[in-house]
Structures are given as C-alpha cells and as structure tokens.
Amino acid sequence: MxxxxxxxxxxxxxxxxxxxxxxxxxxxxxxxxLVAGTCEIVTLDRDSSQPKRTIARQTARCACRKGQIAGTTRTKPACVDVHIISSRQWCGMTPCLDDESCNLLVNQSGWTCTQPGGRVKTTTVS
Missing domain, CATH: 1.20.5 (Single alpha-helices involved in coiled-coils or other helix-helix interfaces)
Structure with missing residues (x-):
C-alpha cells in the first residue's frame, strides 16, 4: 500500500x-x-453575384520573422521577404499554383494567375 x-x-x-x-x-x-514564420486566415468573404466572376477578400494574421512580411505563396497567406513586397514584384512570392503562370498587372497593383485552360485569377493588393 x-x-x-x-x-x-x-x-x-x-x-x-x-x-x-x-x-x-x-x-x-x-x-x-502564432509560431514565428506562420500565418492564418482571419476572415474570408466571397461574392459571386456577378456572372462568371467571384470576388474574394481575405484577411490574414501573420507572425513573420525579421526581414519578412505577410504575403501569399501558392494561394495561401505566408511570410515572404520584405524586398518582394516593397519592390511590388509580386510573382517573386510564387503566389500561383504549380500549373499556373504568374504575370504582374500593368500598374503593379497585383498579379494574375493563368491556368492551363485559360481561366485567369486576378489578385489586387490593398
């Protein structure tokens, strides 16, 4: 006992x-x-009221390391190098999926991801 x-x-x-x-x-x-170097989606709103068009807005919360800032990698929020954001060279974040091609918008306010079938997803930064 x-x-x-x-x-x-x-x-x-x-x-x-x-x-x-x-x-x-x-x-x-x-x-x-959050663990350093990670992000999470806080809000995600979708509007499909227009034909052939969906407008999605998301807000993310990130805990980035020194020299990094919140960005997008493979269509998900991620910490990316500050110089990519400050120079507005969005395709440097690798924001599109593997089978998509990335192109900067003419005014550098965002980028497009073009799928092999021709569908285009446009992302603008605000």
Whole structure:
C-alpha cells in the first residue's frame, strides 16, 4: 500500500504536466500566439453575384520573422521577404499554383494567375 501511495504522486504530476501541455498547444493554435514564420486566415468573404466572376477578400494574421512580411505563396497567406513586397514584384512570392503562370498587372497593383485552360485569377493588393 505504501508503494502505491509513493508511485501515485509522480504519475499524477506527469499526467497534470501532459494535460497542461495539451491545453497550451491548443491555445496557441486557437487564436493565441502564432509560431514565428506562420500565418492564418482571419476572415474570408466571397461574392459571386456577378456572372462568371467571384470576388474574394481575405484577411490574414501573420507572425513573420525579421526581414519578412505577410504575403501569399501558392494561394495561401505566408511570410515572404520584405524586398518582394516593397519592390511590388509580386510573382517573386510564387503566389500561383504549380500549373499556373504568374504575370504582374500593368500598374503593379497585383498579379494574375493563368491556368492551363485559360481561366485567369486576378489578385489586387490593398
């Protein structure tokens, strides 16, 4: 019986520690602090009221490292090098999917991703 009491305390401490660790990790993923170099989508609104056109607006929250800023990689929010954003060379972020081609808009306010079938997705930065 004495041995059981002595073993119970370290087991209870270990279980408590694991439970706290799980709660901490859950809070980090659910609106807590982001891991450095990562982003999450905060809001996403879609408007398909116009024929053959969908307007989507998204807001992302990022925790970027020094020398990085929020951008887009492979159509998802990501931390990218600051010089890409400051020089407005959007295609340097690799914003399009692998099978799409990226082109800058004439006024450098965004980019287009052209799919092999000819469908074009236009992204503007505001």
């Amino acid at each position: 004495l041995l059981l009491r002595q073993a119970w305390a370290p087991i209870a401490a270990a279980v408590s520690f694991l439970l706290l660790l799980l709660i901490h990790n859950h809070l980090l993923r659910e609106g807590g602090q």
